[in-house]
Amino acid sequence: AQKVTQAQTEISVVEKEDVTLDCVYETRDTTYYLFWYKQPPSGELVFLIRRNSFDEQNEISGRYSWNFQKSTSSFNFTITASQVVDSAVYFCALSELLSGNTPLVFGKGTRLSVIA
Amino acid sequence: DSGVTQTPKHLITATGQRVTLRCSPRSGDLSVYWYQQSLDQGLQFLIQYYNGEERAKGNILERFSAQQFPDLHSELNLSSLELGDSALYFCASSVVGTSGAGSSYNEQFFGPGTRLTVL
Numbered sequence: 001a002q003k004v005t006q007a008q009t010e011i012s013v014v015e016k017e018d019v020t021l022d023c024v025y026e027t028r029d030t031t032y033y034l035f036w037y038k039q040p041p042s043g044e045l046v047f048l049i050r051r052n053s054f055d056e057q058n059e060i061s062g063r064y065s066w067n068f069q070k071s072t073s074s075f076n077f078t079i080t081a082s083q084v085v086d087s088a089v090y091f092c093a094l095s096e097l098l099s100g101n102t103p104l105v106f107g108k109g110t111r112l113s114v115i116a
Numbered sequence: 117d118s119g120v121t122q123t124p125k126h127l128i129t130a131t132g133q134r135v136t137l138r139c140s141p142r143s144g145d146l147s148v149y150w151y152q153q154s155l156d157q158g159l160q161f162l163i164q165y166y167n168g169e170e171r172a173k174g175n176i177l178e179r180f181s182a183q184q185f186p187d188l189h190s191e192l193n194l195s196s197l198e199l200g201d202s203a204l205y206f207c208a209s210s211v212v213g214t215s216g217a218g219s220s221y222n223e224q225f226f227g228p229g230t231r232l233t234v235l
Contacts, residue, residue, distance in 0.1 A: 037226075044118075045206060045226035091159060103149055103172055104208075104224060106159040 002027045004094050006107035013082050014115050021077045021110045023092030029053075034068065034075045035093040035104065045091070051075065082114045119143065120227035122207050128233045134195040137230045141188055141209030147171070148190040149210070149224060150182055154203040165190055197234045204229045 003026040013019045025034065036048040049059065051068050059066045063080045079086055089111045093104040119142035129135055141148050150162040152175075161174035165184035176182075179197075184190040194201060208224040 043204060043231070044228045045208075047118075047223065047225065050223055103161040103164055103174060104151075105161070106151075108158045 002029070002032075002094050002096070002105045004092050004105055004107035006090075006092055006110050008110045009108070010111045010113070012113045012115060015084060016081050018078060018080050019082050019112065019114075021079075021090050021092075021112065023075045023077065023107060025073050025075065025092070025094050027094060027096070029096050031096075033095045035095070036066065036075075036077050037091045037093060037106075039089040039091065039109070041088070048077075048090075079112075082112075084114050084116050087112060087114045118225040118227065120207060120209050120225050122205075122227035122230050124230060125228065126231050126233075128235065129197060130235055131197055131199060133197050133234075134193065135197065135232065137192040137194070137205055137207075137232075139190045139192070139207030139209075139227055141190070141207075142211070142225055145209035145211055145225075146188065147210045148184055148188070149208045150176075150190070150192050151206040151208065151226075152203045153206060153229075154200075159206075162192070194232070199234050202232055202234045204231050 005024045008022055011019060032053045034051045038046045038048055049066055056068050056070055065078045067076045089109045091109045092107045095104050096102045121140045123138045127135055146167045149164045151159055152162055153159045162176040163182050164172040168184050179195050182192045206229045207227045210224045
């Protein structure tokens with residue numbers, strides 16, 4: 001069975017600090033996709049990134065970066081120089097890859113509060 | 117704006133009642149997923165439809181049902197409502213694409229959600 005664990009329930013940082021959100025996953029599939037979604041206070045789910053299990057290259061997008069390590073089954077998300085607008089709940093998710101049309105398994109989420 | 121629409125945005129009802137939540141997927145997306153977000157269970161997959169047919173089932177109660185119509189919009193029906201059904205219900209639609217490696221991927225776009233409150 002697939003499982004995603006986000007051990008950090010809540011994190012609070014001061015603006016401009018760097019913060020890393022942890023995500024550990026379990027799957028028996030050899031091919032899969034990992035995702036991060038952001039849920040701001042308004043409630044919608046915003047897609048941030050997709051990463052497939054073939055590609056362990058880290059990715060950077062502006063202040064966001066992701067570190068995928070298959071050896072430790074982790075897909076961590078770092079926000080550099082955090083801003084108040086980054087305050088949200090962040091979800092890591094996993095889906096099986098082969099059929100390309102499968103539900104997502106979500107972690108419980110990490111609530112990030114960035115204080116000015 | 118993800119392109120996925122959900123109505124209504126808020127719904128307040130009483131225990132024992134029945135409600136219908138509606139979702140319109142992005143243009144061209146054949147798959148629709150329903151998820152429930154509650155405080156104690158987190159974000160859970162309920163059910164998936166693909167081009168009108170049920171594709172996968174998750175932790176969906178027997179009191180809940182769904183369908184996808186020929187125009188691809190979907191409805192989630194919740195009946196005999198209980199206090200514990202209060203949650204945020206999301207619909208997502210997905211595009212299945214092909215990556216450079218030739219593998220298919222599943223990118224799901226979520227609607228704004230329907231917040232259901234059962235009193």
